[in-house]
Amino acid sequence: MVRPENTLNRVVAVAKSWFSISPKWNKYLPERIIKTVLFLCSIVSIFTTIGIVSVLIFEAALFFQEVSIFEFLTGTKWTPLFASKRFGILPLVTGTLLTSVGAMFVALPLGLLSAIYLSEYAPDRLRRILKPILEVLAGVPTVVYGYFALLFVTPILRSIADQVSFVEISVFNGLSASIVMGIMILPMVSSLSEDAMRSAPRSLREGAYALGSTKLEVSTRVVIPAALSGIVAAFILSMSRAIGETMIVTVAAGQNPNFTLNPFVPIETMTAYIVQVSLGDTPTGTLAFKTIFAVGLSLFVITLAMNLFSQFIVRRFREVYE
Amino acid sequence: MAVISQGEFRRRMNRRKLEGHIFHALCLLAILIALSMLGALLLNIASEGIMRVNWSFITSFPSRHPEQAGIQAALLGSIYVVTLAGALAFIFGVGAAIYLEEYAARNWFARIIQINISNLAGVPSIVYGILGLEIFVRYLALGKSVIAGGLTLALLALPIVIIASEEAIRAVPSSIREGGYALGATRWQAIWNLVLPQAFPGILTGVILAVSRAIGETAPLIVMGALTFVPFAPDSPLSRFTVLPIQIFNWVSRPQEGFHQAAAAGIIVLLVLLLSMNAVAVLLRNKFQNRLEG
Numbered sequence: 001m002v003r004p005e006n007t008l009n010r011v012v013a014v015a016k017s018w019f020s021i022s023p024k025w026n027k028y029l030p031e032r033i034i035k036t037v038l039f040l041c042s043i044v045s046i047f048t049t050i051g052i053v054s055v056l057i058f059e060a061a062l063f064f065q066e067v068s069i070f071e072f073l074t075g076t077k078w079t080p081l082f083a084s085k086r087f088g089i090l091p092l093v094t095g096t097l098l099t100s101v102g103a104m105f106v107a108l109p110l111g112l113l114s115a116i117y118l119s120e121y122a123p124d125r126l127r128r129i130l131k132p133i134l135e136v137l138a139g140v141p142t143v144v145y146g147y148f149a150l151l152f153v154t155p156i157l158r159s160i161a162d163q164v165s166f167v168e169i170s171v172f173n174g175l176s177a178s179i180v181m182g183i184m185i186l187p188m189v190s191s192l193s194e195d196a197m198r199s200a201p202r203s204l205r206e207g208a209y210a211l212g213s214t215k216l217e218v219s220t221r222v223v224i225p226a227a228l229s230g231i232v233a234a235f236i237l238s239m240s241r242a243i244g245e246t247m248i249v250t251v252a253a254g255q256n257p258n259f260t261l262n263p264f265v266p267i268e269t270m271t272a273y274i275v276q277v278s279l280g281d282t283p284t285g286t287l288a289f290k291t292i293f294a295v296g297l298s299l300f301v302i303t304l305a306m307n308l309f310s311q312f313i314v315r316r317f318r319e320v321y322e
Numbered sequence: 323m324a325v326i327s328q329g330e331f332r333r334r335m336n337r338r339k340l341e342g343h344i345f346h347a348l349c350l351l352a353i354l355i356a357l358s359m360l361g362a363l364l365l366n367i368a369s370e371g372i373m374r375v376n377w378s379f380i381t382s383f384p385s386r387h388p389e390q391a392g393i394q395a396a397l398l399g400s401i402y403v404v405t406l407a408g409a410l411a412f413i414f415g416v417g418a419a420i421y422l423e424e425y426a427a428r429n430w431f432a433r434i435i436q437i438n439i440s441n442l443a444g445v446p447s448i449v450y451g452i453l454g455l456e457i458f459v460r461y462l463a464l465g466k467s468v469i470a471g472g473l474t475l476a477l478l479a480l481p482i483v484i485i486a487s488e489e490a491i492r493a494v495p496s497s498i499r500e501g502g503y504a505l506g507a508t509r510w511q512a513i514w515n516l517v518l519p520q521a522f523p524g525i526l527t528g529v530i531l532a533v534s535r536a537i538g539e540t541a542p543l544i545v546m547g548a549l550t551f552v553p554f555a556p557d558s559p560l561s562r563f564t565v566l567p568i569q570i571f572n573w574v575s576r577p578q579e580g581f582h583q584a585a586a587a588g589i590i591v592l593l594v595l596l597l598s599m600n601a602v603a604v605l606l607r608n609k610f611q612n613r614l615e616g
Contacts, residue, residue, distance in 0.1 A: 028508070030510070031508050031509060031510050034510050035421075035425055035510075037417065038417045038418070038420050038421035038425060039421050039425070040417075041413075041414045041415075041416075041417030041418040041420075041421060042417070042418035042421040042422055042426070042435055043435070044414050044418065044480065045418065045435065045438055045439050045442055045480060045481065045484065046434075046435060046438055048442060048453070048477050048480070049438050049441070049442060051453055051456075051457055052445065052449060052450075052452075052453050055452065055453055055456040055457065056449075056452065059456070109352070110352045110355060110356055111352075113348060113349045113351075113352035113353070114349070114352045114353040114356060116349050117346075117349035117350055117352065117353050118353070121346055121349055121350070130353060130357075133357060133360070134353070134356060134357070136360060137356065137359075137360050139534060139535075139538075139596065139600075140360075140363070140538075140593075141537075141538025141539075141540070141567055141592060141596075142538065142540065142541075143538070143540045143567045143570050143571050143574070143589075144363070144367070144538075144570070144589050144592070144593070145363075146571065146574060147367070147570065147574050147582075147585055147586070147589060148362075148363045148366065148367075150574060151366075151370075151574070151582055152362065152363070152366050183356065183359045186356050187356075190356075214338050214339060214341070214342040215342055215345075215346070216338075216341055216342040216345040216346075217338070217342075219345070220345075237444070240444060241444075243446070244445075244446025244447070244448065244449075245446075246446070246447070246448045246540070246541035247540050247541055247567075247571065250541075250571075251571065251574055251575065271446065271448050271541065274448055274451075274452070274541075274545060275448070275541060275544055275545065278451070278544050278545045278547070279544060279550065284460075292452065292545075293452065296448070296449055296452045299446055299448070299449065300445065300446070300449050303444060303445065303446055304441060304444070304445070307440075307441055307444040308441070311440070
């Protein structure tokens with residue numbers, strides 16, 4: 001039989017042993033407390049992840065009690081805020097795909113060429129000036145890019161289209177958002193690729209030069225293949241960033257969930273939809289409001305999968321040089 | 323191996339060199355395009371907005387009349403929210419980094435935390451808004467307040483602070499710690515007196531980086547429920563608020579030309595704020611570095 005005072009003694013003993021591993025326990029007690037506090041700081045990030053995953057899954061589960069997952073994933077009409085509600089996410093997916101792939105069409109060539117220039121061509125002094133300026137582009141708040149896309153790039157595109165008069169471009173369109181988003185993620189592509197290129201060893205380059213290669217041949221046939229895993233990872237990471245980007249597409253691409261890949265008409269991305277609902281007067285707890293959790297969960301899963309994939313590529317395919 | 327004549331070699335060599343020059347020009351062009359976009363953006367905003375930036379713009383509240391609209395509420399909201407977020411992210415981020423670098427055993431648990439942090443850094447910011455709405459606004463019943471906004475942005479900034487601080491702490495050579503241990507210092511005494519002063523410039527850079535990201539964030543705060551039209555200054559941690567980027571977004575979305583100018587003026591203030599924060603970071607870093615070396 002366990003007597004209460006025995007239990008108490010045990011607790012006290014355990015507490016004593018926990019706090020004092022040596023006779024000089026008054027010196028080590030603060031150390032232990034500090035260690036515990038620091039440990040608690042480090043698991044905040046774990047709780048953040050648990051919080052994100054459980055909030056999204058719990059609320060999305062409530063949503064999927066009323067809407068079938070099949071309809072959600074395959075439907076081509078998205079009208080949760082209208083009287084006749086349809087819950088097919090595909091229009092938001094095509095909108096997101098259109099703007100993020102479009103952004104990569106801008107960011108990948110420009111970013112890669114900039115990275116080659118910085119890593120292979122630029123003299124050191126020029127590089128030290130150019131790189132921070134390029135990084136300013138990454139530090140500009142996204143709402144500023146939204147302003148730029150809607151009020152600077154779109155009017156230019158529209159006047160060009162007027163003169164060519166073979167397409168008409170709406171005030172809100174995917175094209176302008178894509179171009180500006182491409183400029184926004186360009187520094188990410190270029191600085192990650194440049195890091196990968198610079199980690200290719202000098203001896204490889206010098207070997208190629210010794211065989212009579214030109215700088216172009218060294219860059220494209222030696223440095224890029226050596227850095228390929230890093231470049232691919234940079235590409236995926238930047239694409240994932242573009243998918244999660246919100247303000248540029250909200251401001252410049254419109255709020256019309258069209259099931260289309262036409263870059264000249266208004267569309268809506270997943271992120272822009274979440275903002276639209278948050279700004280509107282949809283009461284919390286309604287089915288229409290719960291859509292943001294289902295859309296948020298989809299967004300989270302897509303970006304997480306891409307981030308994990310890029311980490312996998314770096315680990316699996318990295319060329320290691322001694 | 324085929325042997326080619328000298329003339330043929332020279333012809334091919336010239337072609338390869340020409341291709342090289344074209345490629346060089348192409349690379350330079352790419353970087354110039356990127357820089358000219360930055361130039362166009364800044365010039366466009368400056369030319370649209372500079373007329374509207376004056377003292378009354380900074381001290382006025384938003385208005386239905388574009389020429390009277392100002393940013394006082396948004397600016398104060400931004401300062402409160404970001405200060406709170408920065409302070410929290412600094413405390414928890416540096417604490418976490420110290421634990422992970424100095425205390426944690428290199429086991430599966432540390433690896434999970436590490437993977438977790440790098441994935442959190444890649445979560446779209448709007449998802450943090452959903453988290454803030456559910457946890458802080460609803461579950462903890464803080465309302466759509468300054469505190470809830472600060473906590474949301476603190477979570478967003480945390481991974482950046484942790485990663486930067488870890489790098490800064492890792493860069494401190496272990497001989498410094500061992501010197502401390504040899505003199506009888508405890509682990510914490512070595513960290514506090516020897517490691518942290520050395521790592522501080524790097525940590526500071528990370529914190530400023532995280533805060534400059536937080537100050538430009540719009541989407542998470544919109545989702546969390548910050549207002550878009552606030553004709554009052556937030557007066558308590560629980561009062562509702564707006565921030566500068568949301569105010570800018572609100573003005574951009576309106577059709578009137580006058581509000582677009584107000585948006586450009588707001589952007590100028592936001593960029594000046596960002597720039598001065600970064601300048602302070604560089605200055606502080608230089609100062610600390612000099613003191614350590616001198």
